[in-house]
Amino acid sequence: MASRSRKTARDKLQREFVSEAEEILERMRDDLSALAEAGAGKGEPPPETVNRLFRSAHSLKGLSGMFGHAALSELAHHLEDVLDRLRLGRTTLGRDGLGLLDESVSLAAAGLEKVGRGEVADALAERIADLVGRIAGWDAPARASGELASVELPESLLRALTEYEESRLRDNLRHRRGLAVIEVELELASLEESLSELGRAIGEVGELISTLPSPGAASESRIRFTLLAASPLAAPELAARLELEPGAVRSAHAAPGAAHGRETPARSAEPAEVDTVTLKSLSETVRVDIRKLDELMNLVGDLAQERAALRALAVRLAAERATSRAATELEKISRGLDRKLQELQAGVLDVRMVPLRQVFDKLARVVRRLRLDLGKDVRLELQGAETELDKLIVEQLVDPLMHLVRNAFDHAIEPAAERARLGKPAEGVIRIEASQRGNDVAISVRDDGRGIDPEQVRARAIAAGLVAEDAGLSRKEAFGLLFQPGFSTRSEVTATSGRGVGLDVVRANVSALGGLIDVESIAGAGTCVTLTLPITLAIVQALLVGVGSQRFAIPLGGIRETLLVSPNEIERSAGRELLNLRGEALPVRRLAEEFALGASDPTQRQYAVVLGIGEAKLALLVDRLEGQQDAVIKPVSGPVASVRGVAGASELGDRSAVLVLDVSALVEDATRRREAA
Amino acid sequence: MRAMIGAALEELGEKVEIDEAESGFAALRLLPRRSYDLIVTDINMPDINGLELVSFVKRDRRYERTPLVIVSTEGSERDRDKGLALGANAYLVKPFAAAELRRLVLDLLPDARPARS
Numbered sequence: 064m065a066s067r068s069r070k071t072a073r074d075k076l077q078r079e080f081v082s083e084a085e086e087i088l089e090r091m092r093d094d095l096s097a098l099a100e101a102g103a104g105k106g107e108p109p110p111e112t113v114n115r116l117f118r119s120a121h122s123l124k125g126l127s128g129m130f131g132h133a134a135l136s137e138l139a140h141h142l143e144d145v146l147d148r149l150r151l152g153r154t155t156l157g158r159d160g161l162g163l164l165d166e167s168v169s170l171a172a173a174g175l176e177k178v179g180r181g182e183v184a185d186a187l188a189e190r191i192a193d194l195v196g197r198i199a200g201w202d203a204p205a206r207a208s209g210e211l212a213s214v215e216l217p218e219s220l221l222r223a224l225t226e227y228e229e230s231r232l233r234d235n236l237r238h239r240r241g242l243a244v245i246e247v248e249l250e251l252a253s254l255e256e257s258l259s260e261l262g263r264a265i266g267e268v269g270e271l272i273s274t275l276p277s278p279g280a281a282s283e284s285r286i287r288f289t290l291l292a293a294s295p296l297a298a299p300e301l302a303a304r305l306e307l308e309p310g311a312v313r314s315a316h317a318a319p320g321a322a323h324g325r326e327t328p329a330r331s332a333e334p335a336e337v338d339t340v341t342l343k344s345l346s347e348t349v350r351v352d353i354r355k356l357d358e359l360m361n362l363v364g365d366l367a368q369e370r371a372a373l374r375a376l377a378v379r380l381a382a383e384r385a386t387s388r389a390a391t392e393l394e395k396i397s398r399g400l401d402r403k404l405q406e407l408q409a410g411v412l413d414v415r416m417v418p419l420r421q422v423f424d425k426l427a428r429v430v431r432r433l434r435l436d437l438g439k440d441v442r443l444e445l446q447g448a449e450t451e452l453d454k455l456i457v458e459q460l461v462d463p464l465m466h467l468v469r470n471a472f473d474h475a476i477e478p479a480a481e482r483a484r485l486g487k488p489a490e491g492v493i494r495i496e497a498s499q500r501g502n503d504v505a506i507s508v509r510d511d512g513r514g515i516d517p518e519q520v521r522a523r524a525i526a527a528g529l530v531a532e533d534a535g536l537s538r539k540e541a542f543g544l545l546f547q548p549g550f551s552t553r554s555e556v557t558a559t560s561g562r563g564v565g566l567d568v569v570r571a572n573v574s575a576l577g578g579l580i581d582v583e584s585i586a587g588a589g590t591c592v593t594l595t596l597p598i599t600l601a602i603v604q605a606l607l608v609g610v611g612s613q614r615f616a617i618p619l620g621g622i623r624e625t626l627l628v629s630p631n632e633i634e635r636s637a638g639r640e641l642l643n644l645r646g647e648a649l650p651v652r653r654l655a656e657e658f659a660l661g662a663s664d665p666t667q668r669q670y671a672v673v674l675g676i677g678e679a680k681l682a683l684l685v686d687r688l689e690g691q692q693d694a695v696i697k698p699v700s701g702p703v704a705s706v707r708g709v710a711g712a713s714e715l716g717d718r719s720a721v722l723v724l725d726v727s728a729l730v731e732d733a734t735r736r737r738e739a740a
Numbered sequence: 741m742r743a744m745i746g747a748a749l750e751e752l753g754e755k756v757e758i759d760e761a762e763s764g765f766a767a768l769r770l771l772p773r774r775s776y777d778l779i780v781t782d783i784n785m786p787d788i789n790g791l792e793l794v795s796f797v798k799r800d801r802r803y804e805r806t807p808l809v810i811v812s813t814e815g816s817e818r819d820r821d822k823g824l825a826l827g828a829n830a831y832l833v834k835p836f837a838a839a840e841l842r843r844l845v846l847d848l849l850p851d852a853r854p855a856r857s
Contacts, residue, residue, distance in 0.1 A: 121784070121813070128835075222826055223795040225783065226818045251772075254765045255787070275792045276768055278800040283772050 080130045081179045084123060088175065091119045091168050099161060108149070108156055110231055110270070116164075117146040123171065134188045135174050141198045142167050151230040154201065163201065167194055214242060214316045220275050220289055228273045228291075235293035240269060242316040243298050245290040247307065248280055261290065264305050269294025291315075356415050356454070363408050367693040368714055370404055373397045408693075412599055417457050419497050419506070420448040425461060426468050426495065433472050440479060440490045441472055447497035452504050453599040456576050460506070460596070463569040467508040467592050468493060470566075475512030475590055485587070487511065503620065504598055505677070509591040515584040517541035542582040546570040577618075577710065577727050579676045595677040605694040605713070605723065608672060609687035610655045614721045616694050616713055617683075621726030623675040625688060629668050633684075642671055642682040649673065649682040650733045657708060657729075674726050681733040694723055707732065745780055745811065748838035749845065764788035768796070776806060778845060783812040783819055791822055798827035807848035811836070 094116045098108050124139035142164070148154040174187050214236070224232065235242070249257045258274060265271040273291040280287045294301055302312040374397050380390035423445045430443040452460075476482075476491035483489065497506045520541045524530045529547055536544070548567040573580045578596035597603075597620050605616035606625070626644075633651055634641045640651035651671070655661060671682040694713035710725035746758045759774070761767035764787045767779075779797060783790035790810055797803045810823045811832045820831045830844055 118784070125813075219795060219799065222822065223789075223791040225789050225791055225822075228789070251769050254768065258765075258787070273792070274788050276764075276788060276796040278796060286768055 077130070077178065077181075080126065080132075081175060084126055084135075084171075084175050084178075087119050087123045087126070088168055088172050091116060091123075094119070095161070095165055095168060098156075098164075110150065110234065113146065113150045114227065117143060117150050120146050132174070132178060134191045135171060135178075138167060138171055138174075138191045138195060141195045145198050145201050150227055152234055157201070160201065163194075163198060167198065170194055216242070216291065216315050217244065217289065219277070220244065220273060220291055223275050224273055224291075231270065231272050232291070232293070235270060235272070236316070240293045240295050241297065241314060243292050243294060243296075243301050244313045244315050245292060245301075245305070245307065246287065246311050246313075247290065248285050248287050251284055251286050254286070258288070261305065265290075265292045265294065265301075268296050268301065268304055356411065359411050360415070363404070363411055364693070366404055367408070370397065370400055371692065371715065373400070412453075415453050415455070415599065416451040417454045418449050418451050419457060419460075422457055422461055422464060423448045423495065426464060429465060429468060430472065430493065433469070437472070439472065439476065441476055442490050442492050443468075444492060444494040446495070447506075450497040450499055450504055451598070452596065456596055456599070459572060459576055460594075463572045463594065464495070464506070464508065466566075466569050468495070471508060471510040471512060471590070475510045475514075477513055499598070500595075503595050503676070505593055505595050507591055507593040509589060511589040514586040514588050514590055515542065515545070515582075516586040517584075520544055542584065545582060546580065574727060574731075577725070579679065579727050579731060581677055593677065603694055603723075605692055606672065607689035607692055607715075607721070608654070608670070608685040609689050610658075610685050611660050613658070613660055614689065614715075614719075615654065615685075616692070616721045616723045617672060617674070618694070618710075618723065618726060619691065621674050621676060621730070623673040623680065625670055625672050627668055628671045628682075628684070630665055644673065644682070647680075649680050651682045651684060652729070652733055653684045655684075655686075674730050676727050676730050679730045679734045681730045683729065744838070745841065748841050749778075749780075751838070752842055752845065764790075764793050767793060771797070771800070771803065775802070777849060779803070779806055779808045781808070781810055783810060783823070791819065791826060794823055794826045794828050807845075809841075809844065809848070811841075 094112050097112050098116075101109055101112070120139050120143035124136055124143050127133075127136035127139055145154070146164075149156065149160075170187065170190060174191070177187065214232075232242070245261075247257075247261070262271045262274075270293045271290060272293055275289045275291075277287040277289055292301070296304065297317070298312045298314040299309050302309045305312070373393070377390050377393040377397055380386040380393060383390075427443055427445065430441065433439070434441060471493045472491075476493070477485065477487070479489055482491065492511050494509045495506065496509070497504060499505075517536070517538050518541075521530070521536050521544075524536075524541075524544045524547075525532050525534075529544060530536065546566045546569070570580050573594050573596070576596055578594055581593045581595070582590065583593075584590040597618075603618040603620060605618050606622055608615050608617060628642065632642065634643060634648075636648075641648040642651050643649075667686075669684045669686060670688050671684055672688075674681045674683055692715060708725050708728050710723045710728075712720050713723050714720050742760050742762070746760055749758055750756055759770055759776075761770050764781075764785045767781070768788075781790045781793050785793075790812065794808060794810065797806065797808055804827075807829045808827070809830045809832060810820070810828045811834055812819070813834045823831055829848055832841060832844065
């Protein structure tokens with residue numbers, strides 16, 4: 064028992080080692096690619112990248128040593144050594160340097176992979192020893208260094224420069240940049256923010272070399288800092304650029320022939336080969352359970368509500384004379400909170416975003432397998448793999464997309480003999496394209512197969528009893544029938560139409576994600592199915608609207624515009640109401656009627672909220688627009704849960720709850736009804 | 741590393757209180773809050789470097805006499821010399837044994853009074 068728990072503990076430690084080392088190696092790979100891109104072989108490598116590489120090698124050495132991986136630690140040690148010389152300007156990358164670094168990182172990764180599988184990395188000792196020997200033989204001349212003699216720096220600053228900082232100082236002098244000493248006094252509580260902001264601003268026009276804290280600040284909660292910066296800008300310009308008092312920046316060494324800006328490094332004509340072994344799959348600990356992200360997102364949403372409550376309180380306090388001053392202060396705090404909250408929200412959202420690539424890779428595998436299994440010659444073209452979506456949506460998309468691709472492969476694309484007879488190229492093509500359009504992502508699956516004949520669909524639908532015999536169906540409506548539950552299971556339909564297997568399931572999946580599905584097809588030429596999806600489900604900005612005494616929230620992503628309309632602008636045609644919007648007749652729906660809230664005064668002007676998803680649009684009439692708010696959509700239970708058009712509920716800042724409208728359902732219903740009319 | 745140093749020093753006695761700072765900035769925030777008897781710092785830190793921290797501490801009236809130990813990996817002799825020139829009382833090369841650190845601290849705090857670091 065004891066030995067087992069020891070073993071588990073050891074495994075856990077080993078996993079932690081692998082995951083941490085992986086992270087370091089990933090970072091080193093990134094930095095090496097950056098070096099390659101900056102044309103490191105030719106010009107001089109960006110110093111901050113080389114310094115980060117040095118620190119990574121240093122961390123890797125310590126980590127491997129601590130976990131007893133001698134060979135890895137040895138390799139890291141030599142890497143650290145050469146990177147240290149490189150960052151101190153004692154050697155240059157030379158022609159082979161980058162290749163050697165690349166090779167080292169790849170070898171370390173290979174070693175780590177062994178460790179991850181429970182093997183010993185020392186098995187690679189021979190290769191490592193060989194590489195270490197070559198690193199030791201790395202002999203490129205040192206860079207010339209600038210002279211410090213002509214520089215007037217405060218003694219305290221000079222004395223606290225590390226060797227690396229000193230080498231950066233010399234290097235900047237050699238590049239004939241000016242030096243400036245900057246005195247600032249900062250709040251202790253927000254040092255990180257203030258200094259990183261200053262560092263960023265200085266980085267735009269030069270380099271921040273050293274940050275020396277100094278005693279003697281005006282209060283205990285503050286601290287003085289003396290910064291050393293290199294820049295081609297003269298001291299007053301630098302002060303203006305950093306939004307500091309002119310007196311805060313003093314020139315320590317003027318740039319000869321100042322203000323040429325930073326020289327741009329020459330582009331490399333031959334980018335270094337980037338190793339393709341990916342370590343991602345090895346690691347368990349860097350992956351985050353999506354539910355944890357959900358919890359975090361909910362928390363952010365709750366915070367957003369607290370903030371809104373704070374806002375509301377500030378407004379109330381402001382109205383009272385006795386508390387108006389406190390209200391101003393509260394308002395200021397609330398604004399600060401607002402900014403941070405938005406950053407937090409963006410941060411959490413960003414973590415949730417993943418590129419579609421992983422889904423695309425899966426689809427490519429499926430097509431490869433189908434090609435083998437069915438012996439059909441089909442090429443899969445993918446575009447827009449880098450388009451990002453909420454991870455939850457991406458995961459839910461796998462099945463529908465797989466379905467569409469299988470259908471296209473199986474049923475839409477004709478057998479080779481038939482294609483030859485029709486004069487089509489022997490190789491069929493399925494093309495998947497993804498792109499972001501505002502708050503939506505559109506993914507289309509297009510094939511060059513037999514296409515769908517709407518007339519045939521109609522006939523089948525009548526035969527299946529789905530539509531009346533005399534129903535005049537538009538082209539779009541006929542395609543819409545493909546998604547009807549009763550329609551899809553009939554195998555003979557798939558044989559002739561090339562589409563239809565389980566499309567109702569596809570539509571249900573896509574709707575559940577707040578998306579729309581659209582089919583366009585030309586008989587004999589091919590079919591294109593387009594999915595339009597929101598980028599995220601987690602938190603939405605919503606427009607609050609009012610009808611009578613009720614309020615509703617409409618996600619902004621589904622809103623195209625809002626406008627004030629008079630009753631006489633609403634036209635009636637064939638029993639339907641329409642709004643003419645710049646020549647386009649939009650179907651009109653009244654929110655009051657949708658939820659049986661009693662009719663609004665027919666003589667009053669109302670607001671039209673134009674909803675749109677993909678091509679489909681709808682004008683929704685409401686009494687009032689009440690402003691924007693962040694809404695976390697929570698599922699509703701009870702009788703409301705099954706009401707179509709309701710996506711969920713959300714709590715507002717004043718703690719009241721509103722229903723959030725399901726834009727995709729409303730738009731879809733309206734367009735369908737309109738076509739049926 | 742930080743935790744290891746902390747643990748090593750805690751063994752000096754029951755009354756030893758340790759505050760760990762995860763960065764140079766965190767250390768700058770801690771210093772005015774209490775009165776420390778000993779300060780231990782690394783050279784390689786993510787925000788300010790150890791020499792800068794030493795320089796700050798030794799120019800601060802409150803801490804100018806407080807013993808200060810730099811721990812760092814072998815390597816730059818120059819950084820070590822600079823650290824000592826700035827007023828650091830000792831320089832310990834990583835890796836080192838816990839006992840070695842304790843011996844050093846006892847040397848620096850001869851009264852063996854309850855040390856805070």
